[in-house]
Amino acid sequence: MTTVVSPAAKVRVQQRKWALIRLASPIVLLALWQLGSAVGLIPQDVLPAPSLIAQAGVELIQNGQLVEALRVSGVRVVEGLLLGGLLGVALGTAVGLSRWLEATVDPPMQMVRALPHLGLIPLFILWFGIGELPKVLLVALGVSFPLYLNSFSAIRQVDPKLFETAQVLGFSFWQRFRTIIVPSAAPQVLVGLRQSLAIAWLTLIVAEQINADSGIGFLINNARDFLRIDIIIFGLIVYALLGISTDAIVRALERRALRYRS
């Protein structure tokens, strides 16, 4: 006796199979890592077992160090992102709207953009010391360019026919800005924001390696002095999770900004 399966059901079963395999792959890898550690194949002073890394995480959560480090690093990123982001969007918008500003502001912006911003760390230490200011400014500098470039090009791509329509309808400048420029530019500015967030976390990691007495980078550096490889790896995982979750937030914003296309 044979069971009759419809083609659609067959496709669904196939899709579920591949989804399961994709999910299983990292879990199997993790299990192999744990097994290799248990039988002594992986030396624990080089790469600790996943269970030990998880324990290190629990330890940091329980003694409050993780929360404190997250708060400090979070404030640095948020401040840098706000400062650099607002500057980048404001300059990109202004340059996009005015030929005059494009001719005067864009060339120096492109020149500064050519400098690798992480290479400025020695200069920033000399200028601003080793406190919070150079870290925030470095994040701000890295963040501002993707948002500047994307805002600039987003504004140049707004459909001129919509401006003509706005003229016929009698829109004020403010109405044109709100009703045409912002919604039309939003998707591309959000792409810029995603690039900026990636740069913000990367900049923070580098800046926190060099001189910090608090934050996630400090946690990692401190762990190095005590040979706590488990804490170092846990810290790296925290950085990765922060990057993924902020990216997910911006993607959700993108979907909202584009919901009219559905």
Add this chain to the structure above:
Amino acid sequence: MTVTSERQLTMAAELRHVDKWYGERKVLDDVSLTVGKGEVVALIGRSGSGKSTVLRVLSGLSADHTGERSVSGAPALAFQEPRLFPWRDVRTNVGYGLTRIQLPKSEVRARADRALADVELADRADAWPLTLSGGQAQRVSLARALVAEPELLLLDEPFGALDALTRLSMRALLLDLWREHGFGVLLVTHDVDEAVALADRVLVLEEGRVVHTLVVDDARRPLSDPSANTERYRAELLERLGVQL
């Protein structure tokens, strides 16, 4: 004929001796025309004859012309494409037609809904413009143009991008709205049949000059009416446009 002359006592729009240059090229050459209140005037011509420029001058989009322009109230303009704001729902788009009039939000909403009901789209008020068909979007554009109850409606080949069947129902809809609200219409088109079917008068534009005026005596008579002179008007216009049959 008395009806026509009565209408022309009060103008919805008038151009007198208008010249316009684009750089070295003269695009309008001594154009004079009138649109009476409640009159439908069609402006017909080949591509590049200056039809759209006449509309741009009348709507106030092009200011740098010589001669006189007078328009009663703020003219409404509907383009060949609907030109809706895709990120605002249909009702909000129609409400933008009231930008020049300061009204409370609830009143804007109520008037937008009424205008949408006029074009038989009351049920799509909350929809996104991109979910509409071409004809529906053009009806929304018409509702946006008419929501402020203008005395002059300027139409720039408004049905040109629609399929033949939709175009016919849009013409009927336009005439219904026109009978109800009595605005003057200047319709720019390159479709001779459309001009004859809708207009009281048809102006033929050639190289920026009005070269011929056709008065349609039995304007808007149904095509099925055997006494309609449709064929004669059609032949006259095509000849003026230089089309050999």
